[in-house]
Amino acid sequence: MKTFKLIKLQIVESDNTRNFSLLDGLIINKEDDKHTWILEAFLRDDDLDYFQRIQQKREDIEVLAVITNERNDPASLFAQVHEVRQIGDKVSVLFKGQLKNQRNEYAGQLLDHLVSHTDLTGNALIDTFREQMKKRPRLNKS
Structure with missing residues (x-):
């Protein structure tokens, strides 16, 4: 497995892209036969309801993740929200998905x-x- 720093997080919604105030995060390439990536984003708790709704739908969403350096192009992943956990006045969101090479x-x-x-x-x-x-x-x- 390889772990990278998550710099920026966006969710693609219909015709626009929703930005989030990322406090911290990481992205892990599991290097398995399914090409699975795990992404954990640490966000403000005002995003809690949004991600809980997405988690309940259990649908793939398109996640744009800037990795390691803010000058890098965003990587596109098709992922599901696997877990949403409130930690104090913050929220941890865990995604699992596959990188879209586009x-x-x-x-x-x-x-x-x-x-x-x-x-x-x-x-x-x-x-x-x-x-x-x-x-x-x-x-x-x-």
Whole structure:
């Protein structure tokens, strides 16, 4: 197993991405035959109800996790909320899931979207592309 520091946590919801105030966290590559990753996020307790609702649904959600360094692109995981535990005035959320290897696929989709839906060219296009690769907005399939 390999353990990494979790720097940023986001949940993809329909057409947007929800950001969380991460107090601390880690992500573990179990290096098993199912390519399982475990993610633990330590958050403010005002996120407790949100994650308890997700846990009760027992559905896969898309989690974006920035690992080790804030300049890294977010890793995308399809995960379930495995456990939600209140610890004092904080909450620990444990996710289990699989890493979605989509960096190159997403880059191509984003570039296609920017070229076909904006009037950007040259440096403006390049700058917007780089900025959006970091933010990773949800792209409509149209």
